[in-house]
Amino acid sequence: MLHRSIVHTLFALLLLAFTGQALAEEAAARAVVEKLHEALLGAMKSGAPAAARREALAPVIAESFDFPTISRIVTGRYWKDASEAQRARFIETFQRLSLATYASNFKSYGGERFETIAVEPDQDSQVVRTVLHTGEDKQVTLNYLLRQSDGTWRIVNVIAQGVSDLSLKRADYTAVIKSEGFDSLVNRLDKKIAETEQNP
Amino acid sequence: MTDLRSPSRLLAAAVATLALAGCASNQAANGTGDPYENVNRKVYKFNDTLDKNIMEPVAKKYADYTPDPVRNSVTNFFQNTGSLNTIANDLLQGKLKQTAQDSGRFIVNSTVGIGGLFDPATSMGLKQHNEDLGQTFGTWGASEGAYLMLPLMGASSARDVTSPVMDLLLNPLTYIATVVTLPAGVVSTINTRANLLDATRIRDQAALDPYTFVREAWRQQRTYDIYDGNPPGDGYEDYIEGQGDAAVLRVY
Numbered sequence: 001m002l003h004r005s006i007v008h009t010l011f012a013l014l015l016l017a018f019t020g021q022a023l024a025e026e027a028a029a030r031a032v033v034e035k036l037h038e039a040l041l042g043a044m045k046s047g048a049p050a051a052a053r054r055e056a057l058a059p060v061i062a063e064s065f066d067f068p069t070i071s072r073i074v075t076g077r078y079w080k081d082a083s084e085a086q087r088a089r090f091i092e093t094f095q096r097l098s099l100a101t102y103a104s105n106f107k108s109y110g111g112e113r114f115e116t117i118a119v120e121p122d123q124d125s126q127v128v129r130t131v132l133h134t135g136e137d138k139q140v141t142l143n144y145l146l147r148q149s150d151g152t153w154r155i156v157n158v159i160a161q162g163v164s165d166l167s168l169k170r171a172d173y174t175a176v177i178k179s180e181g182f183d184s185l186v187n188r189l190d191k192k193i194a195e196t197e198q199n200p
Numbered sequence: 201m202t203d204l205r206s207p208s209r210l211l212a213a214a215v216a217t218l219a220l221a222g223c224a225s226n227q228a229a230n231g232t233g234d235p236y237e238n239v240n241r242k243v244y245k246f247n248d249t250l251d252k253n254i255m256e257p258v259a260k261k262y263a264d265y266t267p268d269p270v271r272n273s274v275t276n277f278f279q280n281t282g283s284l285n286t287i288a289n290d291l292l293q294g295k296l297k298q299t300a301q302d303s304g305r306f307i308v309n310s311t312v313g314i315g316g317l318f319d320p321a322t323s324m325g326l327k328q329h330n331e332d333l334g335q336t337f338g339t340w341g342a343s344e345g346a347y348l349m350l351p352l353m354g355a356s357s358a359r360d361v362t363s364p365v366m367d368l369l370l371n372p373l374t375y376i377a378t379v380v381t382l383p384a385g386v387v388s389t390i391n392t393r394a395n396l397l398d399a400t401r402i403r404d405q406a407a408l409d410p411y412t413f414v415r416e417a418w419r420q421q422r423t424y425d426i427y428d429g430n431p432p433g434d435g436y437e438d439y440i441e442g443q444g445d446a447a448v449l450r451v452y
Binding site for chain 1: 322405406407408409412413415416417420421423424425429431
């Protein structure tokens with residue numbers, strides 16, 4: 001009898017450990033997204049000029065997203081044929097583009113707020129479901145897909161109102177690589193960054 | 201407009217378009233689901249030229265000079281006249297609860313909401329749904345078929361091309377005198393375009409190849425609508441598996 005209760009206790013402890021682990025992972029994934037949201041709200045409320053907003057957002061964007069994985073996905077089958085130098089340049093350019101885009105889109109505050117709805121673990125990823133409230137009765141669903149890289153949860157995809165940023169960019173970028181080549185894509189992204197940064 | 205006013209002719213037009221859609225969906229896809237890309241791109245260019253030169257500037261002026269409450273009322277009004285189409289498609293999709301909700305919505309907004317200018321139904325918990333014939337075909341299991349870029353109307357597909365016909369058939373405004381319908385159509389078009397200014401700003405900001413960008417965004421949006429906001433996995437897992445190289449799903 002004693003023996004059996006020990007087994008039960010051990011089992012329960014083990015289960016608890018696993019659940020605890022899973023809950024910790026969920027909390028970690030949620031924290032990444034909420035920290036990003038916090039930073040975006042900060043940028044909106046600051047009313048600072050674009051360059052200052054970029055500077056403020058840069059560290060958060062850098063640590064929140066898994067840029068190497070994103071880069072590999074959005075360049076599709078062309079990633080394989082790209083040289084190390086081309087890949088490195090793409091990753092660096094894409095990261096600057098993301099920063100410029102966030103800084104340009106989150107520039108003024110009008111009572112918006114983010115709400116985390118749920119965190120759903122899925123095999124080796126986590127989906128953090130959130131809503132951006134932009135006014136009474138107006139909201140945008142923002143779902144984040146996170147994967148673990150180097151022991152840290154990072155965002156690999158943002159699905160806004162059902163539209164996946166990853167597959168949108170992938171379709172767009174691979175169409176450009178196909179007709180103009182890999183280097184031309186990166187040059188054009190560079191131009192996009194300049195245009196976006198000039199837009200105050 | 202005049203010869204479309206007779207319901208029997210409209211029906212004939214609907215049947216003809218349906219038949220056309222049937223042919224179109226038999227076309228072999230070229231991997232992008234866009235076998236008519238060459239023609240589609242030309243139509244896109246035409247639409248875009250028209251939009252950049254006329255529609256967008258007009259819509260911007262409209263948005264600048266029309267107070268938000270007025271814009272909301274215009275949007276509400278046309279959403280309300282379009283809701284018979286939503287209700288019919290609720291029914292066709294077997295969504296009985298939603299049929300009842302949207303019927304209640306129509307009645308409340310047409311009466312208490314003064315002919316649809318206001319939307320008291322939403323605050324009563326009767327939220328706006330968005331259904332059309334293309335979505336109905338989608339829920340019945342029809343695949344998208346060939347992607348189509350329609351002149352003036354924009355992105356569509358073999359599955360969706362008949363949607364506007366049913367929309368027109370079930371819109372009360374269709375059966376009112378042309379002197380009313382025509383200006384109403386113009387206002388509706390400008391208002392709709394103005395409501396899309398944010399979306400096109402995002403497109404212009406992000407897209408390198410706007411044609412591909414619009415096709416992809418439209419597709420995903422449609423899937424999202426067909427599944428009422430809960431599409432089964434976006435396939436992102438597949439993109440990521442196999443370290444990217446081996447697992448290329450769609451080849452562009």
